Amino acid sequence: MASTTDTHRDVPQRAGSDWLRDALPKLVLSPSLAIVLVFVYGFILFTVYLSFTDSRILPSYGWVSWLNYDRLFSIREWKIAVVNLLIFGALYIVICCVLGLALAILLDQKVRAEGFIRTIYLYPMALSFIVTGIAWKWFLDPGIGLQAVVRSWGWESFTFTWIKDSDMAIYTIVIAAVWQTSGFVMAMFLAGLRGIDNEVMKAAQIDGASSFALYRRIVIPQLRPAFMSAFVVLAHMAIKSYDLIIALTGGGPGTATSMPATFMYSYTFTRNQMGIGAASATIMMMSIAAIMVPYIYSELREKK
Template sequence: MLSHNRAHSVDAAGPLNPSTGPVAKRRSFRNQFEAILPKLVLSPTLIVTLVFVYGFIAWTTILSFTRSRAFANFKWAGFTQYGRVWEHPRWHVAVTNLGIYASLYVVLCLVIGLALAILLDQRIRSEGGLRAIFLYPMALSFIVTGTAWKWILNPGLGLTKLFHDWGWSTFQFDWIINDDMAIYTVVIAAVWQASGFVMAMFLAGLRGIDQEMIRAASIDGARMPSIYRRIIIPQLRPVFISALVILVHLAVKSYELVIALTGAGPGYATELPSTFMYSFTFTRNELGMGAASAVMMLCTVAAIMVPYLYSEMRPRRTAGGH
């Protein structure tokens, strides 16, 4: 009778609740661990980025408003260092050179990159090998590129010696030591290195275009130049914008290539804001001025990157809202 009542009480209570048992607890712990695992994996990278990127940006900005010279100090100077930078003649030379260098660098890379991409998009033979050849310069460091082109453009070696061996003894390619032409040697080396990368971007964009539109235009009698001008190139607008942002960013912060190729010379003929910043910070013990010029370069890059990132993120946010 007692056992019958006990069994009846168990049956009345029903089976064990699966939401409170040991299996449910293990499942709950596993779910919590899986939820926190991405944060644990990303936290070291986030901490390092906050300290060594944004922390140093904040530190540099603070130094730009102080009277720091050889060592950092916290004597407030307001915008004095920025005024000193803008009044310095070398800064005007650097900004002028940056305008020449960046404009030619961006335009030539876009034109050459697009031309190479259109060429490779014709499904020519050895496309893979040519693509690798055009992309290879971007795999080199800027130091290697600068050193190689310094040898090529050396008036006593490189092109001048080559032309002399060919019998063109009157040809003297001395741009690298010419005050007026030295900045163009930097453009030549930079375009050589980056054009293949831009080509890869345009080639990916070309391969993503709907071929049905091109076939329809061809059936209607449109010629290929007209198809490229009216159909293909307009659809490459996102690629143009991305390449433009990347190239301008690379141009503003160019340093290694200039130092390896010309050493910012002859004189200050190839001075850029980056070489100005390094020179005043580490060789002339003007830490405040160097920090101010670095902040001004950062603001220039931010003025380009922030609108681009905002335009890229806005459609996603709108789609998420819907």
């Protein structure tokens, strides 16, 4: 009889401990979740709201509907920033993918000191874009960088002034960004290469497939998920590029390397046009969402 009573007494205790065990992760994560909801998504919604107001130096709540967006797309600096982003983004993504794939294929040949070489390729990604921008600014400066060094070796006619040339400055941003990120893309492709079934490749080699045909018809098509991941990562990094540009060129000469991110900062905090700055930030967010949402949807559909 006592044993039965003890058993009934233990049931609520076990139920209470089970509830605590299930609820504990939620209780621990709830403060972080609340902070993210308020300070990330809450401020995103607040920025979108400001884009429809007449806010200038401080937030204002006078509703102007789509006026800020109409004004935004009539501003010459914004059009230049969008064109610069298209040039930079296209070159950045294509060169990073081609270079990253080439490096991954090279390392996949089981070369000696692979770990050391892989670390060397990946090291630039450990640096901040500010450090990268300053380093490349010194390297490309005609007075103290590459041009000065080559001329000191005797080639007095050598000229490399891209960073000072309004037509070529945008390509210095591409060079610095590719240098920093191509190793990361290499690591993504290398992981994809190591996941390919070797039996399929051996069968193709037995059938007489050349190395070029092997990679073109078998290897590269199976790297589609790696290509998609690389595209998403690089595209959103290109859209929100700010620190590299500010450190390397400051958006100049003039507006030659201005991007939507630098435009947004300038109009919000320098020109005191918060409504237009918020509108440009909203456009940037929508651009990133246009890339991320289809990618996430396709990933979830494949899992199902």
